[in-house]
Amino acid sequence: MxxxxxxxxxxxxxxxxxxxxxxxxxxxxxxxxQPPKFEEALIDKGEWSIFRYRNFMPLEGDDWKAVTMGEGMTPIVKYDEDLMLKMDYFMPTLSFKDRGAAVLVAHCKAIGVDSVVQDSSGNAGNSVAAYCGRVGIECEIFVPEGTSPKKIDMIKAHGSAVNVVPGSRDHCADVCRAKVNDEGKYYANHVYNPFFYQGTKTYIYEIYEQLGRIPQNIFIPLGNGTLFLGAVFGLEHLLESGVIDKMPNIIAIQSERCAPFAEAKRQGLKEPAQVTPTATLAEGIAIGQPMRGAEILEKIYQYDMEIVEIPEESILPARAELAKKGIYCEHTTAGNYAAYLRYCELHGKTPDSLITMCGAGLKSDH
Ligand SMILES: Cc1ncc(COP(=O)(O)O)c(C=O)c1O
Ligand SMILES: [Zn+2]
Structure with missing residues (x-):
């Protein structure tokens, strides 16, 4: 192939x-x-990482073996009678980005790339830095000013250079891309590089394998959409394989302070709306100009998805409530719970729901 x-x-x-x-x-x-039809017999049940699903990934060779750090395989915890939490901060670098970075870096290794750049609001940069460190790929990460100092310390500890760029997250990406254009650096970026989504789609395979089914309501944060698109690809694969007979109700989560998709949907646009983001505690989804916007909107319309916006003032109470119950997640992730509560406010009790706990609390210290 x-x-x-x-x-x-x-x-x-x-x-x-x-x-x-x-x-x-x-x-x-x-x-x-096009991956082969999804069937349990093709899962390598002796491999305790996302690479147990490697028969459904376009990997070349065995480079993944040197790359993997056991990412994925995260538990699903029952929060209350209606809600399940998929604990995706139980990862080597404490966020779901490890799913994508592991596959992306395995691809870099396979094609002989030895130096990369990447821009990130923090977590994707942490993740790419860690996996590059593991296999000896030189790495420079661009982060916007205001990024949590803990995330920056972590990137440095993995041996990557860090470039803190004044201005917005979108401007930070522009500066990094200029370096890609001017110096021909390999862009190991979670948004541009399609291998990343081959990792994030395992989120769905795991849910299916763990529960033996797909829950009715799946809430997914939507900034650049790396988990969102990966999850859609995973679900489409299960659907095409006849493993599920319909798509679940997918609810995309945006911040009310940065909602280019919610706005686009209200206006019926095919591209994300032009918005002026204002500061939010949900820094991980504060993406004003998502590069795969048209592709994401196509999926939103195709599957008639709802977009729920996180009320800013609900983030800290949501984080406190989760923490009281033992779950210490980062602010963006608390936003997922706040969005679920908002959805319940709008639509009533919503049983059989699943949200992701995709970033760890120790990484954000606002
Ligand atoms: C904790 C957390 N949640 C959600 C997201 C949103 O992911 P994406 O931008 O791929 O939609 C991020 C991205 O950095 C994140 O770090
Ligand atoms: Zn073209």
Whole structure:
């Protein structure tokens, strides 16, 4: 099987060993890859990481073996009679980004990349830095000013250079991309690089394997959409394989202070709306210009998904309530619970719901 990149805009194909971050026309790469039908017999049950699902990933060779740190395999905890928490901060670098970074760095290793750059609000940078450190790939991470000092310390500890960029998260990405263009650096980025989503889709495979079914209501944070798209790909795969017979109710979570998708949906737009983000405790989803916006909106319309906005003042109480019950998550993640509560306010009791606890509390210290 020869997997190729295919441009989301013009359809041009390119070998995945390409170092180009995107197509010459400006479109982002997707993968021209169809995994085999999902069946339990293809899961490597002796492998205790996301790579137990590697038969459904376009991996070349065995580089993943040197890369993996046991990411994934996170428990699902019953919170109350209606709500389950998938504990995705139980990961090597304490966030769900390890799912994607492990696959992305395995791909870098497979094609012989030895130096990368990446921009991030923190967690994706932590994750790429850690996995690059593990396999000896040189790494520089760009973070926006205001990023939690603990995340920055962690990136440095993994041996990566850190570049703190004044201004917004979106500006930070622009500065990093300028370096990619000017110096030809490999862009090991969670939004641009489609291999990342081949890791985040395991979120769904795990839920299915753990519960033996997919819950009715799945709430997913939506900034750049790396978990969102990965989850949609995973669910579509289960659907096409005849493992489930319909999509669950997917509810996307945005911050009320930065909601380009919610606004786009209200206006019926095909691209994210132009918004002016204001500061929010939910820093992980404060993305004003999501690069895969059109692709994400297509899924939102196709599956008639609702978008719920986190009321800013509900984040700290949600975090405190979770902490009282033993769950110490970061502010963006507390926002997931706050969004669930808001959804229940709007629609009433919502049984069989699952939210992700995808970032650890010790990483945010506002
Ligand atoms: C804790 C946490 N939750 C949610 C997100 C949102 O992920 P995405 O931007 O891929 O939608 C992030 C991204 O950094 C995060 O760190
Ligand atoms: Zn193109």
């Amino acid at each position: 020869k997997v190729q990149y295919v441009c989301a805009k013009c359809g041009m194909k390119k070998d995945v060993s390409s170092l180009e971050p995107k197509c010459v026309c400006g479109g982002l790469w997707k993968l021209d890859y």
